[in-house]
Structures are given as C-alpha cells and as structure tokens.
Amino acid sequence: MEDRTSAPPGHPQVPASRGDLFSPQCPTRRLLDRVGSKWVAMIVKTLAESGELRYAELKRRTPGISAKVLTQTLRALEQDSLLTRRVEPTIPPAVHYSLTPLGFSLDEPLAMLRNWAETHMPEIDRHHQTANG
Amino acid sequence: MEDRTSAPPGHPQVPASRGDLFSPQCPTRRLLDRVGSKWVAMIVKTLAESGELRYAELKRRTPGISAKVLTQTLRALEQDSLLTRRVEPTIPPAVHYSLTPLGFSLDEPLAMLRNWAETHMPEIDRHHQTANG
Numbered sequence: 001m002e003d004r005t006s007a008p009p010g011h012p013q014v015p016a017s018r019g020d021l022f023s024p025q026c027p028t029r030r031l032l033d034r035v036g037s038k039w040v041a042m043i044v045k046t047l048a049e050s051g052e053l054r055y056a057e058l059k060r061r062t063p064g065i066s067a068k069v070l071t072q073t074l075r076a077l078e079q080d081s082l083l084t085r086r087v088e089p090t091i092p093p094a095v096h097y098s099l100t101p102l103g104f105s106l107d108e109p110l111a112m113l114r115n116w117a118e119t120h121m122p123e124i125d126r127h128h129q130t131a132n133g
Numbered sequence: 134m135e136d137r138t139s140a141p142p143g144h145p146q147v148p149a150s151r152g153d154l155f156s157p158q159c160p161t162r163r164l165l166d167r168v169g170s171k172w173v174a175m176i177v178k179t180l181a182e183s184g185e186l187r188y189a190e191l192k193r194r195t196p197g198i199s200a201k202v203l204t205q206t207l208r209a210l211e212q213d214s215l216l217t218r219r220v221e222p223t224i225p226p227a228v229h230y231s232l233t234p235l236g237f238s239l240d241e242p243l244a245m246l247r248n249w250a251e252t253h254m255p256e257i258d259r260h261h262q263t264a265n266g
Contacts, residue, residue: 019250029197032169036165
C-alpha cells in the first residue's frame with residue numbers, strides 16, 4: 001500500500017516519552033508496518049523459541065522466504081535494535097542471529113496477532129469462497 | 134517486501150480447522166500481512182470505539198491516509214468480512230462503515246501491537262539516531 005508517512009529530516013515532532021500511531025509525523029506508524037509482517041512474525045517466533053540461530057537455519061525455518069527478503073528483514077530488525085548479529089571469525093565466517101530484550105518484548109503481541117490470524121483464517125477463507133463461488 | 138506466497142487456485146491445502154503461518158500454502162500469512170498494517174490498526178481502533186462511521190469521518194480520523202488507500206483498505210476489510218458497508222439511499226447515497234463481530238475480535242491483538250509500537254518507538258528511534266549520528 002501507498003505510504004504517505006515518510007519522516008521529515010530529524011523528525012522534530014517525535015514525542016519524548018511515547019509514540020502516537022495517529023500522528024502522521026510520528027515514526028510509530030512506520031515501525032508498526034515494519035513489525036506487523038508475516039516474515040517478522042515468523043522470525044521473531046523462531047528466534048524467541050530457539051535462541052541464537054545461523055542464517056541458513058533461520059532460512060530453513062521460514063518456509064517460502066527468499067534469501068533477498070530474509071537478508072532485508074534481518075537488517076531492518078537489526079537497525080530497529082530488535083536483533084543482534086554475532087560474527088564468528090571462522091573461515092568462512094559464521095553469522096549468528098538472536099533477539100535483543102526489545103525483540104523478545106515483541107514476541108507476545110505478535111503471538112496474539114498470529115494466533116488471531118490462524119484461528120480465524122478458515123472462517124475468512126470460507127467467506128472468500130462464498131463471495132467468489 | 135516481496136511476496137512469494139500467492140495462493141494456488143482453490144488453495145487445496147487449507148486446513149479445515151486452523152491456519153498455520155509457517156505453511157507457505159496457507160492463506161494465514163497473506164491475512165496477517167493484510168491486517169498487520171498501520172492503516173488497519175487505525176481504522177479498526179476508530180471503528181471499535183465509534184461504532185458506525187461515514188467515509189469522510191473515517192478519513193478525517195485516519196490522518197495521512199489518501200482517498201485511494203482508504204478505499205482499497207476498506208474494500209479489503211470488507212472482503213475479509215471484518216467490516217460491513219451500509220448504503221443509505223439518500224441523494225447522494227450515504228455510506229456507513231462498521232466492524233463485524235470478527236472485525237471487533239481483531240481490535241485486541243492490534244491494540245497490543247499498537248501499544249508495543251507506541252511504547253518502544255522512542256527507544257528504537259534513539260538507536261537510529263545514535264547509529265546515524
């Protein structure tokens with residue numbers, strides 16, 4: 001979907017204590033779009049359950065994700081301080097990913113949303129089939 | 134982000150009772166991407182609090198949304214049976230939107246995610262500024 005909420009430089013209207021999704025200048029709305037995706041929901045759940053994982057293992061446990069999208073998603077999560085990357089200086093280097101405490105705090109709200117989607121998907125899907133059939 | 138999860142015709146692998154976000158063929162993952170957006174988070178909260186609203190009022194209470202994106206978002210919510218549209222046969226016709234019980238059930242998980250984003254946005258934003266400064 002179109003995004004009209006790009007931040008002004010230095011985003012001067014950022015409140016000090018708390019964000020406001022309904023304020024167009026507030027970075028909360030872009031943050032919500034970054035974390036409210038299926039890929040983030042899967043990666044956060046997997047890392048919350050497994051602790052530290054290597055890239056290839058994370059890719060295997062996120063069925064359907066491409067290498068490009070996985071790399072982009074991991075980088076975005078790292079930039080949001082939700083994930084840390086540990087490089088082991090082997091040849092070739094082994095890269096390990098794990099959640100930060102902030103990333104762990106996202107697991108519960110995402111689990112609620114995932115649970116809602118998994119619970120109601122069959123009902124919603126039946127409506128689609130009725131509407132199209 | 135790239136989406137490799139388009140549904141096969143008739144999506145034959147839909148489980149009868151419950152979805153699975155980790156199954157690439159399952160419509161749950163597309164559903165999660167549809168409902169996990171900032172616009173849906175705002176529209177569901179506004180309708181959950183206000184009951185039935187007209188298009189113009191909904192647009193006013195969703196600051197920053199364009200007419201095109203609002204229309205697309207409302208149509209997607211209606212197709213997912215989360216929202217109903219009531220047309221009053223006045224001239225011009227008045228269109229009223231309200232949540233279905235299914236739409237109401239989405240309010241709580243989205244409120245958790247919105248609350249997480251609003252609470253942690255300042256901390257995440259500080260990390261961005263430190264990283265870029």
